[in-house]
Amino acid sequence: MTETQPSAHSNGPAPRKRSTRSPALRRLGRGVMPWLYLMPALIVFTWFKFYPMISGFLMSFYEVKFYDPSVWVGLDNYRAILHDSALLVATWHTIIYVIAETIGAAVLAFFLALALEGPARHVRIIRTAIFVPAITSVAIIAELWRILFNSASYGLVNSFIGLFGIPPQGFLTDPSQALWVLILMSIWKSAPYDMVIFLAGLVSINRELYDAADVDGASRLRKIWHVTLPGIVPAISVVVMLSFIRGFRVFTEVYATTGGGPAGSTSTIMTQIYKVGFEQLNYGYAAAVSFLLLLFTVLMTILHTVLKNRFFG
Amino acid sequence: MKSKFGQLLLGGCLAVAVALPASAETITVWSRQTDQSISVLKAITDAFTKETGIKVETFNSGIDFEQRLARAAAARQLPDVVINDSSQVGSMRQMGILDPIDRTKLAGWKDVSDIAWQSAQDGQGKYYAVPISAQAFALFVRKDWREKLGLPVPKTWDDMRKLAEAFTHDDPDGNGKADTFGLAIPASTTRGYASWYMSHFLWQAGGGYLKKTKDGFLPILNTPEDAKALSFVRGLICDGLAQPGAVNATTGDTLPTFRSGQTGMLIDGPYDLGQIAKEPGLDKTEVDMLPAGPSGVAALAEGTSAYMLKGTTDKAAVMKFLDFLISPEGQKIGMNVGSDVTPLVRLPVNTTMDVLKIRKDPRWKVYQDTFLNYGHYMPAVPDWTSIRLLTGDGFNAILSQCQSDIPAQLADLNTKVAAELKKQGVLDPSYKE
Numbered sequence: 001m002t003e004t005q006p007s008a009h010s011n012g013p014a015p016r017k018r019s020t021r022s023p024a025l026r027r028l029g030r031g032v033m034p035w036l037y038l039m040p041a042l043i044v045f046t047w048f049k050f051y052p053m054i055s056g057f058l059m060s061f062y063e064v065k066f067y068d069p070s071v072w073v074g075l076d077n078y079r080a081i082l083h084d085s086a087l088l089v090a091t092w093h094t095i096i097y098v099i100a101e102t103i104g105a106a107v108l109a110f111f112l113a114l115a116l117e118g119p120a121r122h123v124r125i126i127r128t129a130i131f132v133p134a135i136t137s138v139a140i141i142a143e144l145w146r147i148l149f150n151s152a153s154y155g156l157v158n159s160f161i162g163l164f165g166i167p168p169q170g171f172l173t174d175p176s177q178a179l180w181v182l183i184l185m186s187i188w189k190s191a192p193y194d195m196v197i198f199l200a201g202l203v204s205i206n207r208e209l210y211d212a213a214d215v216d217g218a219s220r221l222r223k224i225w226h227v228t229l230p231g232i233v234p235a236i237s238v239v240v241m242l243s244f245i246r247g248f249r250v251f252t253e254v255y256a257t258t259g260g261g262p263a264g265s266t267s268t269i270m271t272q273i274y275k276v277g278f279e280q281l282n283y284g285y286a287a288a289v290s291f292l293l294l295l296f297t298v299l300m301t302i303l304h305t306v307l308k309n310r311f312f313g
Numbered sequence: 314m315k316s317k318f319g320q321l322l323l324g325g326c327l328a329v330a331v332a333l334p335a336s337a338e339t340i341t342v343w344s345r346q347t348d349q350s351i352s353v354l355k356a357i358t359d360a361f362t363k364e365t366g367i368k369v370e371t372f373n374s375g376i377d378f379e380q381r382l383a384r385a386a387a388a389r390q391l392p393d394v395v396i397n398d399s400s401q402v403g404s405m406r407q408m409g410i411l412d413p414i415d416r417t418k419l420a421g422w423k424d425v426s427d428i429a430w431q432s433a434q435d436g437q438g439k440y441y442a443v444p445i446s447a448q449a450f451a452l453f454v455r456k457d458w459r460e461k462l463g464l465p466v467p468k469t470w471d472d473m474r475k476l477a478e479a480f481t482h483d484d485p486d487g488n489g490k491a492d493t494f495g496l497a498i499p500a501s502t503t504r505g506y507a508s509w510y511m512s513h514f515l516w517q518a519g520g521g522y523l524k525k526t527k528d529g530f531l532p533i534l535n536t537p538e539d540a541k542a543l544s545f546v547r548g549l550i551c552d553g554l555a556q557p558g559a560v561n562a563t564t565g566d567t568l569p570t571f572r573s574g575q576t577g578m579l580i581d582g583p584y585d586l587g588q589i590a591k592e593p594g595l596d597k598t599e600v601d602m603l604p605a606g607p608s609g610v611a612a613l614a615e616g617t618s619a620y621m622l623k624g625t626t627d628k629a630a631v632m633k634f635l636d637f638l639i640s641p642e643g644q645k646i647g648m649n650v651g652s653d654v655t656p657l658v659r660l661p662v663n664t665t666m667d668v669l670k671i672r673k674d675p676r677w678k679v680y681q682d683t684f685l686n687y688g689h690y691m692p693a694v695p696d697w698t699s700i701r702l703l704t705g706d707g708f709n710a711i712l713s714q715c716q717s718d719i720p721a722q723l724a725d726l727n728t729k730v731a732a733e734l735k736k737q738g739v740l741d742p743s744y745k746e
Contacts, residue, residue, distance in 0.1 A: 066386035067623055068409040086706075152557035154492060173560050175713055259503035262560040262713030264706060278380050279504060280699055281404060 053294075060288035070284070077288035087289065090260075090267040097183055097268065098247030104187040106239050109194030114224070116195070117202050127199075134193040142256035145185045146172065175265035178258055182266055186253055190246070194239045201235025202228070237308050244304075245297055269293055339368040340630050341392035343382070347375040350655040354396070357646045357657070361637045367630045379404060386410050393625040394634060396657070399432035399616035402441050403696040410622050413439040418632060421639050421663070429662040432616045432690050442618035445638045446647065448582050448659040449684035450513060450612045451676075453589060455577040456599040458485035458493075466601050470517070470545055473578070473604045477554040480577035495554035496578035497567035498546070500712045505698075505705030506563050507712060511546065512613045513580060516689045517606025518542035522704060522730070523692040529741040530694060530734055534704070535727040540719045541607060543711050551715035560713040582615070583660070583680045587653035600676040602683055614688030617657065641666055648672065660684055695737045703729055 060077050062070035081087060116127050133141065148156045149171040158168040172178050209227045218226065251270035254260060260267040269289065277286030344354050351373045358369035374381055378397065385391050386408055405411050416422045429444040452467070459476065462483055467473040477495025479485070486493055500507040515521050520538030523530040550559050556570045571579040572592045580603065589598055603612045619638050621631050637643045639662060647658030650672055660668055660681055668681050691697050707726035711719055734740035
């Protein structure tokens with residue numbers, strides 16, 4: 001870009017000076033400049049992302065000994081995964097979590113987006129207010145939900161449902177409810193984020209299609225089904241993909257509320273990895289599970305892209 | 314070509330960290346302590362430096378201490394000495410950062426009590442640490458509540474349960490609302506809290522985790538005694554006598570419930586005496602011995618140890634420091650008498666010292682008596698952390714499912730613990746499922 005600019009005002013001294021540079025030097029400059037610009041980011045990413053990822057992958061083939069040389073165990077860590085019943089349960093919880101959270105948040109976000117579409121000022125204020133959970137730290141949200149869903153009879157939600165004659169519930173302390181409370185929390189946090197993506201999608205729909213539908217006498221529901229939904233497929237696709245990736249890595253939400261309990265009912269893949277890795281200090285096994293999770297996420301992303309291109313290309 | 318040049322440039326620009334070699338007469342000490350209580354360690358190291366001329370650099374952290382240690386080990390930048398819970402000896406050995414210590418090389422080793430030395434021993438009788446502090450657990454009770462309701466000091470499980478019921482239902486704080494609970498229970502799976510908390514009750518019931526035999530260890534979780542202990546504690550939780558959310562709570566959650574007047578009983582170590590003296594206050598609380606279960610009084614005994622790490626360059630200086638820690642002078646500074654700050658030395662391990670002469674506060678006597686007469690250490694298996702986490706998960710599952718079959722769940726847990734013992738190579742071969 002900088003190279004092409006001088007030619008626009010050829011009277012200045014700069015272009016003449018530049019033309020004295022040999023073509024080889026200029027080519028070199030053109031080759032180096034992008035790297036120089038990228039370097040700060042590359043250094044940070046190499047050091048904090050790529051290097052740890054590769055080193056984690058290598059670790060998964062070892063029994064990590066920290067001080068003494070680690071012992072090569074080949075695929076033993078991966079084989080152990082097959083017999084890990086706790087991880088199997090955690091995976092099942094994670095799948096329920098991901099599916100329920102993705103659908104719940106996307107549906108809620110879609111209707112929020114429909115309701116809050118448009119440039120009016122009050123709508124903008126409400127949109128901003130609704131977006132707040134998405135930018136609040138998970139640890140703080142977790143603490144709020146622990147207070148809201150306090151299992152005592154005077155807990156906020158328990159007091160509320162008490163008005164309708166429902167007895168106090170255990171919520172986060174009840175093994176059959178805890179996971180669902182966490183899913184609800186996650187929907188509450190993710191829906192605004194999804195909503196913004198849907199809003200962007202809604203803007204891109206050609207208004208004439210709605211007019212045409214009106215002329216044809218389509219009901220509101222039919223317009224949503226035949227015009228709005230097909231128009232925001234790219235947005236839906238982004239929402240689903242981000243939600244899947246986010247969901248499979250769920251950790252803070254669980255760790256800050258239940259720690260995986262009660263009775264293991266909220267254990268997820270990441271809390272299992274944390275437990276094995278950082279509490280039992282079995283880095284090799286934790287690295288193997290982490291790597292499989294990464295691989296799975298990458299595969300899901302590829303699959304998603306392929307499906308999207310095939311059906312909606 | 315271009316991209317290669319770029320990569321070369323990139324590589325060249327990467328900063329290389331240069332570690333400065335430490336001076337021979339400086340040792341580094343890491344301690345699992347909060348920022349507030351580090352002043353106590355500083356006082357010890359200052360006195361040590363004054364006496365020997367050896368400088369001590371300290372680092373402390375109250376969170377993720379083991380993870381930091383693991384990272385330091387991987388980077389080959391270990392400190393010379395670590396001060397940590399005695400129960401961490403297994404996980405630190407597993408990291409491969411400990412060498413056995415020849416305790417007879419310490420001038421004052423004979424002054425350290427035998428029971429304290431036990432905490433630093435492995436199953437084979439080798440020592441991997443030097444104990445510097447011991448402690449047991451006792452029951453904090455809201456004395457003002459108890460006296461208002463006219464109930465006695467709880468001496469048995471029955472008393473404890475009755476007091477918990479009264480604290481929950483009889484509005485002990487007199488505010489007209491049903492917002493108080495009997496006792497604070499940390500029964501989370503996190504770090505195996507549920508297991509750690511249940512230990513007192515298992516021993517009070519006459520059960521436990523493992524039985525030491527001459528060929529190793531046998532798991533004894535499937536006994537009726539253990540079932541009795543779990544049934545008692547589960548009753549407290551399921552009948553609403555513990556604070557709400559007990560099955561997800563850690564000690565970080567329980568202490569505030571007692572301090573703020575939500576709960577009226579708390580099992581805790583002497584390290585929180587200072588905090589509880591500030592709120593709810595000395596006049597409102599009492600420290601009682603833990604109540605007796607079917608098999609009598611029992612409490613978990615814990616300690617703090619100093620570990621010499623592998624790769625230390627100046628062993629002589631380190632040994633001098635360890636000796637100073639167990640000397641009467643070092644122990645006395647560590648006890649930090651007359652301050653609210655958590656002491657590094659709770660009960661001294663040096664038998665030549667009388668804790669009650671140094672600490673005028675009679676509440677310490679309860680801890681001292683409990684430790685000497687009723688203290689139980691966690692079993693000295695190679696890796697206790699794994700078993701604590703495993704039993705923590707198992708106990709949490711029982712405590713959070715009010716209708717579940719306790720003996721069946723314990724039998725299942727017993728099998729899992731046996732498998733873990735086998736993995737660690739210490740399962741008694743006579744074990745049968």
